[in-house]
Amino acid sequence: MSTETTIDKSMTENGIFYPSKVMLDLSKLKKVYPTPKGDYVVLEDLDLQIMKEEFVTIIGHSGCGKTTMLSMIAGLNPISGGNIAVLGNPVKGPGPDRGVIFQSPSLMPWMTALQNVMLGVNKVFSHATKLQRKDIAKYYLQKVGLEGAFDKKASELSQGMQQRVGIARAFAIKPKVLLLDEPFGMLDSLTRGELQDILIEIWNKEKITAVMITHDVDEAIFLADRVVMMTSGPSAKIGDILNIDFERPRTRKSVLEHNDYYTYRKHLIDFLEH
Amino acid sequence: MEQDITLKKEGQSLAFLKPLLAKITPKFQKGDLLAWLKKTGITILSITLFLGLWHMGSKALYNKEADFKIEKALTEQGQAAADAERACIESGESSCQPNTLPAPTQVWASLQSLIADHKVITADKAAFAEKMAATNEKLIAQGKNAIVYTGRASFIDIVLTSIKTVFAGFLLALLIAVPIGIIIGLSPTLRSAFNWFIQIFKPVSPVVWYLLVFMIVKTLYIGDNSDNAFVISFISVGLCAMWATLVNTAMGVSSVDKDYINVAKVLKLGTFQKVFKVILPSSLPLIFTGLRITLSVAWMVLIAIELLAQSQGLGLFVWEEFQNGANDSNSKIIVAMFVIGIIGFLLDRLMLTVQNMVSFNKNEGV
Known part of the structure; x- marks a missing residue:
C-alpha cells in the first residue's frame, strides 16, 4: 500500500519530521458545531500522538467530545481545524485502515455472524480466494469464542455475542488503527469482563494500535499503556496523560494485586472529580 | 364428563x-x-x-x-x-316476493346454485371444445383464429378473473413503486422533487384513476377490437394501490440505521454493495409492509374498477346482479360479499407470511 512508502520518508506536507514510531498524530484538532446561537466549540487545540503498537484509553466526562474525536479519526465526522494523520497521511474520510468497534454492535441483523465478518474481509482481501477469505473470517470468530455460531443470524445472538462478532469484524480487516467507542458500555459487568479478556488476548497477538473510549476507570487501567484524560467541554482538550507501567501480557489478578494499581486509580478519579 | x-x-x-x-x-x-x-x-x-x-x-x-x-x-x-x-x-x-335483505338460508341456497351453475357451464365448455376441435384445427391450419367459447362466465370463472386482475395490478404496482421508491429514498434531492407528485396523486380516488387509464388505453387500443377491459382494470388497480409501497420503500431506504451506514463507510463498500448488501436488506421489512397494504388496497378498489371497466369480475357480477333484480339476485350479491371478504383475508394472510419470512425482527407485524 502507498502508506508503506511514506513511513520511510516520515514527512508530511508541512515538512515536519515525524519519528516513525508515531502511528496516529492529532495536532491542533478543532471541532465546531454551528448552532443558531453561534458556534459551539467541542474540541480546541487538541494535540495527541499515539505510537505504533500502543493501546490508549481515553476517559472523560460524558459530552466532553470523546466520541466526536474518535469519529473524526475514523473519518466519519469532518474536521473543523487542525490535522489528523495516520502514519503521516492526513485523514480524508473513512477507510478500512481504521477499524471501528461501535458502542452498539452494529451488525447487519439479516446476515449470519460469518457473513458479517466476511463483509469487511471480502472488501479488504479482494485478491484472496474465497476459501482464504472464509478462513480469515472463521479464524477471528474462533478467537472471540464463536466457533459454534458461524451460521447464526446476528439477530439471534445476545448483545455480548454480537459485540464479539463486532470485535472479530474489526480485527479481521487488519486495520492499522483500531478505534473502540465504549464497546462494552451496554453490557453487564460479567460479560464486560469476559470481553475485555478476549479483546486483550487478541490484541496481545496482533498488536494493532488501539484507541478506546471508556467510562470505566478499571477498564481504562487494565487495558491501556496510557490513559488519556480529557477536560470537560466546551473546548475540550487533553487534560492529563497517565502511563500505566504494568508489563504485558497482564492478567486481571496481577493488575489488581499490583501496588501501583490504586495509585493509578486514585489519580484518574481525582482528575474526574475536578 | x-x-x-x-x-x-x-x-x-x-x-x-x-x-x-x-x-x-x-x-x-x-x-x-x-x-x-x-x-x-x-x-x-x-x-x-x-x-x-x-x-x-x-x-x-x-x-x-x-x-x-x-x-x-x-x-x-x-x-x-x-x-x-x-x-x-x-x-x-x-x-x-318482497325483494329485500335475503336470509342466511337463501344465501346458502344461492351459493349452491352458483356452484351447480359452474358445473353446467364447465360441461358446456367441454362439449363445445369437443365439438369445435376438428373445425378449429382446420381454421388454425388455414391461418385463421380458432372459434372460442363465448358463453356466460360461471361464478368461479368470475372469481378467478378478479384474482388474476388483482395480481396483475399488484405486480404492476410492485414493478413501478419499488424501483422508484428505492431511487427517491437514496437521494434527498429526488425525494423533494417527487414529494409534491406523491402527495397530490396519493389521495386520488379509484374512479378517477380508472378514467385516466381509460383515456390513455382507449387511444392506444384504437383500431383494435380485442377486449381491453382487463388491461384497463389491472392498470387502474395497480396505479391506485402502488402508493403505499412507494412511500414505504422510500421511507425504508432513506431511514436505514445510521450505524449500518457507518459500517459501510468504514469498510468503504462501493455503491452497488452498499445498496444491495446494506440498504435494501435493512429496508425490506418496511417495503413488505407497504406491499401488504398495496395488496389489500388493490383488492378493495378492484370491485369498483371492474364495475366501471365492465371486466368480467366480481365487481361487475355484483353490479349486474343488482341491476338484474331477479328473485335470487340479492342473495347472490351477499354470496359475492362473503367471497370478496374471505379472499381479501386470505390475501392478507399470504402477505403477512411472506413479510414475516423476510423480516429480521421476528416480533414485528401483527
Whole structure:
C-alpha cells in the first residue's frame, strides 16, 4: 500500500519530521458545531500522538467530545481545524485502515455472524480466494469464542455475542488503527469482563494500535499503556496523560494485586472529580 | 364428563400416532386444550349469534315489505286484491316476493346454485371444445383464429378473473413503486422533487384513476377490437394501490440505521454493495409492509374498477346482479360479499407470511 512508502520518508506536507514510531498524530484538532446561537466549540487545540503498537484509553466526562474525536479519526465526522494523520497521511474520510468497534454492535441483523465478518474481509482481501477469505473470517470468530455460531443470524445472538462478532469484524480487516467507542458500555459487568479478556488476548497477538473510549476507570487501567484524560467541554482538550507501567501480557489478578494499581486509580478519579 | 371419556377413547385408538403427534405439536397440555376449546367455542357462539341476528333482521325487513305490498293493494284495488296478494306471498310464488335483505338460508341456497351453475357451464365448455376441435384445427391450419367459447362466465370463472386482475395490478404496482421508491429514498434531492407528485396523486380516488387509464388505453387500443377491459382494470388497480409501497420503500431506504451506514463507510463498500448488501436488506421489512397494504388496497378498489371497466369480475357480477333484480339476485350479491371478504383475508394472510419470512425482527407485524 502507498502508506508503506511514506513511513520511510516520515514527512508530511508541512515538512515536519515525524519519528516513525508515531502511528496516529492529532495536532491542533478543532471541532465546531454551528448552532443558531453561534458556534459551539467541542474540541480546541487538541494535540495527541499515539505510537505504533500502543493501546490508549481515553476517559472523560460524558459530552466532553470523546466520541466526536474518535469519529473524526475514523473519518466519519469532518474536521473543523487542525490535522489528523495516520502514519503521516492526513485523514480524508473513512477507510478500512481504521477499524471501528461501535458502542452498539452494529451488525447487519439479516446476515449470519460469518457473513458479517466476511463483509469487511471480502472488501479488504479482494485478491484472496474465497476459501482464504472464509478462513480469515472463521479464524477471528474462533478467537472471540464463536466457533459454534458461524451460521447464526446476528439477530439471534445476545448483545455480548454480537459485540464479539463486532470485535472479530474489526480485527479481521487488519486495520492499522483500531478505534473502540465504549464497546462494552451496554453490557453487564460479567460479560464486560469476559470481553475485555478476549479483546486483550487478541490484541496481545496482533498488536494493532488501539484507541478506546471508556467510562470505566478499571477498564481504562487494565487495558491501556496510557490513559488519556480529557477536560470537560466546551473546548475540550487533553487534560492529563497517565502511563500505566504494568508489563504485558497482564492478567486481571496481577493488575489488581499490583501496588501501583490504586495509585493509578486514585489519580484518574481525582482528575474526574475536578 | 362424557366428553372426557370420548376423548380418552380416541386417545387410545390413536396411540400409534402419539410419537408423530409429539413431534408436530409442542407439548400439548390440559390447559392448552381448555383454552383452545374456549376460543373455538367463543368463535362458534359469535358466528351463531351473527347468523341469528341476520336471520331476524331479514325476517323483519321481509315482513315490513310484505305488509306494505298488501296495504298498497288494499288501498288501490280493494280487499280482494289484498287477499290475493297475501295468498301469493304466502304461497312462495317468486313473482310477488318482497325483494329485500335475503336470509342466511337463501344465501346458502344461492351459493349452491352458483356452484351447480359452474358445473353446467364447465360441461358446456367441454362439449363445445369437443365439438369445435376438428373445425378449429382446420381454421388454425388455414391461418385463421380458432372459434372460442363465448358463453356466460360461471361464478368461479368470475372469481378467478378478479384474482388474476388483482395480481396483475399488484405486480404492476410492485414493478413501478419499488424501483422508484428505492431511487427517491437514496437521494434527498429526488425525494423533494417527487414529494409534491406523491402527495397530490396519493389521495386520488379509484374512479378517477380508472378514467385516466381509460383515456390513455382507449387511444392506444384504437383500431383494435380485442377486449381491453382487463388491461384497463389491472392498470387502474395497480396505479391506485402502488402508493403505499412507494412511500414505504422510500421511507425504508432513506431511514436505514445510521450505524449500518457507518459500517459501510468504514469498510468503504462501493455503491452497488452498499445498496444491495446494506440498504435494501435493512429496508425490506418496511417495503413488505407497504406491499401488504398495496395488496389489500388493490383488492378493495378492484370491485369498483371492474364495475366501471365492465371486466368480467366480481365487481361487475355484483353490479349486474343488482341491476338484474331477479328473485335470487340479492342473495347472490351477499354470496359475492362473503367471497370478496374471505379472499381479501386470505390475501392478507399470504402477505403477512411472506413479510414475516423476510423480516429480521421476528416480533414485528401483527
